[in-house]
Amino acid sequence: MTPSDAPPASPTWFEHWRTAASTRLGEPVLPSTDEEVWRYSPIADLDLSAWTAPTTIDGAGVPAGALAVLETIEAPAAVIVVRNGFVVHHELAAVWGEKGVFVGPIVDAPAAAAPQELLGSVAADGPDVFATINDVTVVDPLLVWVPAGVSVDQPIVIIDWIDAADVIVAPRLVVRLGANAEAKVLEWHGSDDVAAFVTSLVELDLAHAARLGFGSVQQRGPRIWQVASQVSRVAADATLDSAQVALGADYGRTRTDCRLVGRGATGNLRAVYFGVGSQTLDFRTFQQHAAPDTTSNLMFKGVVDDHSRSVYTGLIKVEKDARGTNAYQTNRNIKLSEHAWAESVPNLEIETNDVRCSHASTVGPIDEDQRFYLESRGVRTDVAERLIVAGFFDEVLEEFPVPGVVPLIAAAIEDRLDRRSED
Secondary structure (H helix, E strand, C coil): CCCCCCCCCCCCHHHHHHHHHHHHHCCCCCCCCCCHHHCCCCHHHHHHHCCCCCCCCCCCCCCCHHHHHCCCCCCCCCEEHHHHHHEEEEEEEEHHHHHCCCCEHHHCHHHHHHHHHHHCCCCCCCCCHHHHHHHHHHCCCCEEECCCCCCCCCCCEEEEEEECEEEEEEEEEEEEEECCCCCEEEEEEEECCCEEEEEEEEEEEECCCEEEEEEEECCCCCCEEEEEEEEEEEEECCEEEEECCCCCEEEEEEEEEEEECCCCCCEEEEEEEECCCCCEEEEEEEECCCCCCEEEEEEEEEEEEECEEEEEEEEEEEEEEEECEEEEEEEEEECCCCCCCCEEEEEEEEEECCCCCEEEEEEECCCCHHHHHHHHCCCCCCHHHHHHHHHHHHHHHHHCCCCHHHHHHHHHHHHHHHHHHHC
């Protein structure tokens, strides 16, 4: 396909699906900070009329920034590159195709994957209006489909890149693992230095005893607003390991809904974030225990510098049928500047007995005892602070599902610390 070509026509079922979403959306009504889940956010500054959805592919091929990410990953099982909302490259190693794995645009999925049933099956109408906007705006929704019993031991890589200005882009990803299937998926959100609005939606669907490692990296440019949702459904004895990294965007928000719907289901949720300049990095999490003997463990760790802000609000909800729940929620924040600001609000809602639940949050400067310990052994103050911050993030990064990109993440964190040392 050549630059500026119109994309091929979508199948009838997909057009009907989008039309129904458009009817459901009507004239969008944006949320306000009066709603708890949007409190502390700059949502009042958003003007949807400032953005236009692209209707043609503007630029073909894989952007240079995406290539730089791909070069760090050895022998991926599959690669998809999305540019300004349109798939411009996708490949799947033959060995996995022969085992029935599908990775690509959902409209091209085989009948065995039941794409018409999968799209929207986890998110339903979505957690907020932006999910419905995604339904209406998405051009090339993606599907990762791993059949029952198949274990994919190489990473599946999805790169979502934006280099068009003044556009609204709606990335959409559905990951479905069959019973006893296993996979590791990386979703990398990058961009050039352009102004854009992104409403991203990920649906993770794990059948009985499936195991998914899902890593998401948000490193957008400084003029992008991104409002994202990740919604998961974890069946009996299945395990979701989800890790997020947020370093970019002017306003970068992710809402994470982890629904443990089968006995023995497990959801491990981790994140690291580092705000600089005037960024706002915003996280809302919901750990929903709807079945007995389920476990969730959340660890979000962030650093804010300059005049940046971070927001974390989380809810552990244990429903009446979820006896034997184990649920933990921890949010730790370090302020490197007196002008930076971090909000942390964990919550519990428990509707049954025989559960173990806890939450904890901290916001403060670098620990003086740690810094003194290093300084007393001859380490300069600026070096001591770098070591403390790096160690602060290690707990999460050491467990990142696709370790090949961790050096890129570490380098981006080092760049922020380098810039601070030069100021």
